[in-house]
Amino acid sequence: MATINERITKIVSERLGVDETEVKKEATFKEDLGADSLDVVELVMELEDEFDLEISDEDAEKIATVGDVIEYIERHQ
Amino acid sequence: MKGQHALVTGGSRGIGKAICLELARQGVNVAVNYSGNKEKAEDVAKECQSFGVDALAIQGNVADSASVQAMVKSVIETFGSLEILVNNAGITRDTLIMRMKEEDFDAVIDTNLKGVFNCAKAVSRQMMKQRYGRIINISSVVGVLGNAGQANYVASKAGVIGLTKSLARELANRNIRANAIAPGFIETEMTDDLPAETKEELLKQIPLAALGKPEDVAKVVSFLASDAASYMTGQTLHVDGGMVMP
Numbered sequence: 001m002a003t004i005n006e007r008i009t010k011i012v013s014e015r016l017g018v019d020e021t022e023v024k025k026e027a028t029f030k031e032d033l034g035a036d037s038l039d040v041v042e043l044v045m046e047l048e049d050e051f052d053l054e055i056s057d058e059d060a061e062k063i064a065t066v067g068d069v070i071e072y073i074e075r076h077q
Numbered sequence: 078m079k080g081q082h083a084l085v086t087g088g089s090r091g092i093g094k095a096i097c098l099e100l101a102r103q104g105v106n107v108a109v110n111y112s113g114n115k116e117k118a119e120d121v122a123k124e125c126q127s128f129g130v131d132a133l134a135i136q137g138n139v140a141d142s143a144s145v146q147a148m149v150k151s152v153i154e155t156f157g158s159l160e161i162l163v164n165n166a167g168i169t170r171d172t173l174i175m176r177m178k179e180e181d182f183d184a185v186i187d188t189n190l191k192g193v194f195n196c197a198k199a200v201s202r203q204m205m206k207q208r209y210g211r212i213i214n215i216s217s218v219v220g221v222l223g224n225a226g227q228a229n230y231v232a233s234k235a236g237v238i239g240l241t242k243s244l245a246r247e248l249a250n251r252n253i254r255a256n257a258i259a260p261g262f263i264e265t266e267m268t269d270d271l272p273a274e275t276k277e278e279l280l281k282q283i284p285l286a287a288l289g290k291p292e293d294v295a296k297v298v299s300f301l302a303s304d305a306a307s308y309m310t311g312q313t314l315h316v317d318g319g320m321v322m323p
């Protein structure tokens with residue numbers, strides 16, 4: 001079974017079409033990974049499916065970096 | 078469009094029925110939504126099948142987001158994809174504003190305007206994933222002109238035009254197009270109720286001097302859904318015999 005980290009990396013790289021090596025914890029979705037706001041919404045929806053949880057709009061707005069996502073998922077799993 | 082899949086709200090009667098049949102004729106598989114008229118919707122689905130496509134009747138109240146979500150989920154599960162959404166379901170509760178009850182206003186806005194929001198929202202995820210979608214919303218000529226005795230209906234139909242523009246801008250870079258059609262006076266149960274004098278008065282305002290047919294609207298829906306319209310989004314097409322010339 002892949003770790004949370006690996007699962008997130010895979011989703012982010014597939015969704016944003018970036019290499020898995022670029023998906024570092026400190027990478028920001030908008031600046032570093034070139035996501036637009038629709039990409040971020042789609043990403044959040046995909047993470048909800050993958051980890052079977054619901055991310056509120058309020059929490060989703062606070063997500064800026066890959067590390068934020070990992071931390072959020074770990075806390076809510 | 079052959080082999081694509083469409084959901085048409087309010088497909089059991091009138092303009093919606095004609096839209097379902099026209100799409101089926103073009104080889105599109107159709108989910109025929111209805112609110113109460115199960116038998117009529119099933120008849121429409123059967124008629125669609127005679128064109129060699131898959132078709133099903135599906136109940137759902139567009140004004141109720143939970144009902145819409147369940148309906149869209151079931152349609153996507155059955156079809157496997159959903160390329161076309163036609164928001165056609167609509168109601169009227171006509172009366173002069175002084176006599177219009179709050180319920181009359183709310184019911185019309187909930188079905189005609191919020192219904193479009195509910196359905197567009199419910200399909201947006203699938204269409205975004207597909208990187209492909211066509212949303213066609215049925216507004217009305219009176220949404221552009223205004224009309225005495227229809228404050229609720231006019232507000233809802235003008236709202237649909239604005240909503241269409243927002244959808245178009247928001248979803249454009251996911252290859253999802255959203256356009257509206259503003260039909261004029263079309264011969265359906267909705268217009269059958271009009272008194273003869275009203276109809277005569279109406280004809281005077283129509284340059285082409287005739288009421289439209291549901292098929293006239295259906296043909297334009299089919300055009301907007303097709304790749305012939307691939308460079309159009311956020312537009313409102315007037316199918317009204319020339320009543321509005323924007």
Ligand SMILES: NC(=O)c1ccc[n+]([C@@H]2O[C@H](COP(=O)([O-])OP(=O)(O)OC[C@H]3O[C@@H](n4cnc5c(N)ncnc54)[C@H](OP(=O)(O)O)[C@@H]3O)[C@@H](O)[C@H]2O)c1
Nearest residue numbers: 087089091092111112113114138139166167217263265267
């Ligand atoms: N006729 C005209 O001259 C004209 C002109 C301009 C615009 N339009 C617009 O064109 C559209 C179709 O009109 P029409 O004349 O064909 O109407 P219609 O003959 O009265 O049919 C209305 C359709 O909407 C469905 N419906 C109503 N409320 C619903 C709800 N809450 N959830 C799901 N479905 C619902 C009905 O289902 P059931 O059969 O189950 O009740 C029916 O299939 C409407 O949006 C209308 O405003 C019509």
